[in-house]
Structure formats: structure tokens, C-alpha cells
Amino acid sequence: MSSEKSVPAFPGLLEEMTLDEVRAFNPEVVVVPLGSTEPHGPHLPYGTDTFQVTRLCRLAVERANRDGARALLYPTLSITNNANFRAFPFALRIGVRTLMSVLTDIASQCWHDGVRKLVYVNGHGGNPAALDAALREMAAQDDMPFACWTWGIPPEDYTDPFEHFSDHAGEKETSQMLWIRPELVRTDKLTDNPFGELRVSSLQKVSFVRPWHLYVPASAGGETRKATAAKGETFITGYAEGLSRLLLELSQAEYNDRFPYT
Numbered sequence: 001m002s003s004e005k006s007v008p009a010f011p012g013l014l015e016e017m018t019l020d021e022v023r024a025f026n027p028e029v030v031v032v033p034l035g036s037t038e039p040h041g042p043h044l045p046y047g048t049d050t051f052q053v054t055r056l057c058r059l060a061v062e063r064a065n066r067d068g069a070r071a072l073l074y075p076t077l078s079i080t081n082n083a084n085f086r087a088f089p090f091a092l093r094i095g096v097r098t099l100m101s102v103l104t105d106i107a108s109q110c111w112h113d114g115v116r117k118l119v120y121v122n123g124h125g126g127n128p129a130a131l132d133a134a135l136r137e138m139a140a141q142d143d144m145p146f147a148c149w150t151w152g153i154p155p156e157d158y159t160d161p162f163e164h165f166s167d168h169a170g171e172k173e174t175s176q177m178l179w180i181r182p183e184l185v186r187t188d189k190l191t192d193n194p195f196g197e198l199r200v201s202s203l204q205k206v207s208f209v210r211p212w213h214l215y216v217p218a219s220a221g222g223e224t225r226k227a228t229a230a231k232g233e234t235f236i237t238g239y240a241e242g243l244s245r246l247l248l249e250l251s252q253a254e255y256n257d258r259f260p261y262t
């Protein structure tokens, strides 16, 4: 029998902590990652967004807590909004209103458990509208923590390492997966996946919901063959560094009814 003490990977990882440990930890900030389960072309798995945002948050919370923060990391929400993805099979989704309710219910639970600062970290492009709207809803309610959302925060000296633009399953996401879960990247399927062309070019200047099967017919867009694990590491560790700073500052800032102002 092993005499090794069983302890969480790092303090603040709620899923691996016990009741006594959580009480002793007495969190100041809660971190809620939002992932997604949806197709990512011929080369990346459905869980790509979830894997990415989970790694980003683990790095950020681990670092912030090592520096003195008391940030508590929740499990990643893996089914979020994919309304524009429904022409593809098993793009798992809940509606905008449902997602807003999930986000506000989580905030309400945080308040009940004595936490006054809440950070949603989003890893999926279908979620910003629900996140923004949920924050507005919370602002209209009493007994809600201060809440904000982010994709992660690049540090001041950060330079983006990617050469080819894509907002879905391109060089950026492929690079991240090559760093996080290389065994899940089908490297023999890397190619330049086409984007759909707009019939009305001025639509580039307005906001609309793009039917994803028309915008990225392969469920991936852009050149992926320049993806490397090193680029993925630069991106995730960079964004985690800025996020860890936010968590440390939030954790150390005293809460009162004027928060976040002095």
C-alpha cells in the first residue's frame, strides 16, 4: 500500500478537493470555464474548446494561488451555445436563454456560498452574447457577486505567434491541441480548409449569426499546416499569465458595496 498522501493536484481545483479542504481554503474568487462540444474539422476532436479553456484555467488558477490568491476553479461547462452549428451532427447545444439561466444560477450559488467575485472564462465563440446578457441580468438583481468574463488576458509583451487567420479549427486551435493533447490531432488531415464567400460584402461590417456550415463547410477554416505545439504553448501560457494576474488582484481586493471602485 502506498503511504503517499492523497492531495489535489493543486489547491483550488474543486473537483479534487474535500469538504474540509474547501472550507479551509475559503475562496475569494470563483472561476467558471466555458467550453463546447462541437465539430472541429477533419483533424481536431469535438472537445477542442473544452480542452483548451480547461488547460488555460488550470494554469492560471495554479499560478495565481501559488502567488497568494484564493481562486476556486469549477468544472468546465462543456455543453453551451451552438445554434449556428446545427447543420452538423452532434453540435451539442443549449439555447441562449438557457445558458443565461445557467450562468446566473451559478452566480447566485456563489453569493450564497459567500464568494463575491466571479470570473467566467470563455473558450467558445457561440457564448459572448449570452455572457454579456447574463451580466446585464445580474446587474439588475440583488445578492449577486461582482461578475466579469474574459477569453484570457495576454501579457503586455505578448506577440501572437500565428501566421494564418482562422476563427475556427485553424492554425491557432490546431497549435493549442498539438500542445495539450497531441494524440488527438489527426496530423494526416491537416490542410487549408476553405471559407464561404459572402454574397453581400458589406455584411463584413455588421453583426449577424453566420450559419457555420456555409461559412466553414468542413467545420474548420483556414490553413492548419503551420500549426506547432510551441505556438500553442505560447498562446495558452501567455493568456494564462494575464488571467492569473487578474485572479490575484481580484482575490486581494477588499470587497464592499462600492466594488470594483474605490
Ligand SMILES: [Zn+2]
Pocket: 040, 048, 049, 168, 169, 173
Ligand atoms: Zn474551437
